[in-house]
Amino acid sequence: MPSPCLLPVLALAVCMVGAAEFMLSPMLAPLADAFATTPARASGLVSAYALSYAVAAPLMGWFSDRAGRRRVLLAALLLFALDGIALTLVPTLHAAMALRILGGLAAAATIPTVFALIADLVPPARQAGAMGSVMLGMTAGIAAGPAVAGVLADGFGWRAPFLVTAGGCLAAFLAGCHVLPHNLPRSGDSQEKFRNTPTSSSILLPLIAKGAWNGSAVAGYVLAGEVLRLRYGLGVAGVGAALSVFGLGLAVGNLLAGRASQCFAREESVLMLATALVAVAMTLFTTAIMGLPGSLGCLLAWGAALGIAAPSSTAILARRAAAAKGQVLAVSESINNLAVLMLMPVAAGSLAVHGTVPAALLVGGCCLAGVALTVADRRMTA
Numbered sequence: 001m002p003s004p005c006l007l008p009v010l011a012l013a014v015c016m017v018g019a020a021e022f023m024l025s026p027m028l029a030p031l032a033d034a035f036a037t038t039p040a041r042a043s044g045l046v047s048a049y050a051l052s053y054a055v056a057a058p059l060m061g062w063f064s065d066r067a068g069r070r071r072v073l074l075a076a077l078l079l080f081a082l083d084g085i086a087l088t089l090v091p092t093l094h095a096a097m098a099l100r101i102l103g104g105l106a107a108a109a110t111i112p113t114v115f116a117l118i119a120d121l122v123p124p125a126r127q128a129g130a131m132g133s134v135m136l137g138m139t140a141g142i143a144a145g146p147a148v149a150g151v152l153a154d155g156f157g158w159r160a161p162f163l164v165t166a167g168g169c170l171a172a173f174l175a176g177c178h179v180l181p182h183n184l185p186r187s188g189d190s191q192e193k194f195r196n197t198p199t200s201s202s203i204l205l206p207l208i209a210k211g212a213w214n215g216s217a218v219a220g221y222v223l224a225g226e227v228l229r230l231r232y233g234l235g236v237a238g239v240g241a242a243l244s245v246f247g248l249g250l251a252v253g254n255l256l257a258g259r260a261s262q263c264f265a266r267e268e269s270v271l272m273l274a275t276a277l278v279a280v281a282m283t284l285f286t287t288a289i290m291g292l293p294g295s296l297g298c299l300l301a302w303g304a305a306l307g308i309a310a311p312s313s314t315a316i317l318a319r320r321a322a323a324a325k326g327q328v329l330a331v332s333e334s335i336n337n338l339a340v341l342m343l344m345p346v347a348a349g350s351l352a353v354h355g356t357v358p359a360a361l362l363v364g365g366c367c368l369a370g371v372a373l374t375v376a377d378r379r380m381t382a
Contacts, residue, residue, distance in 0.1 A: 129258020253307020
């Protein structure tokens, strides 16, 4: 039996990765001052991290299937910590970007390995709940990371957020040395892996579906602030407070993921209903004429449904991938990130030029396509 401290340690690890990915948004101005550049160029630190993550994730997942998840996860956490410390010491933006690329590599090894590890150690009936509990750590990092980073940067300088995330990763590394089992399963040789891996359609369809509904849900959330500003005339503080409702819903969904799985005979049914709720809530938020309380209710439902759908989908992919779960979960991460990177500029441009409805049709149509693929997958595997 795994240590009772295992899930909290994994939650800490993904919390630090989530925070490191999103914490730069309030720090672009001080970073630009530190490296004698403009905020626009400093935003390249975000792109370097995201692209490195998306490109490297499949390779890192493949490596974790073969080298062993304990070894890969501990090495990734240590690299992430050292990278954060080194970034506070470099003198130029180009050197900082190089380190952010290394940070993206470490993140690409951490996230899929964590969830593959859960699939290795937790019985199938409890996997969605365990993954939801760990995803709660990521939700906390994503939601609180920018706010905490802003406070730290204001009070102690731009280096402070990087040192805090580095310290968190170092703590997760040291705890992981004690709680991660040494006798973790490996994928075995290529012939065994070929026999144990499901047919390609049983993997490809849910991978593409998740990229569509998850990518559109995240892109839609990023644009939700502008929708709130245009519709209700909210200021920056008001928009931030309103968007925090989405984070609350996401956390609630993560906590309810295990209970939702127990209510249905198949995880695919949970995923189908949750993604349908994502599409409905997102569409109502962006297109329906309602008061601010109604929009906040849509944000809450949108976040809660996504908080259930994400761990449910991860559990399904891990089960179907069998021995190749590390690689499959890593590919899923890459597809999700690439979907967001492709949707965001198009949707943002549509919102700026044509208004709310065309942008809503774009992200909503992509989400509905993902839901349709999820329903088709549910029927094919019945």
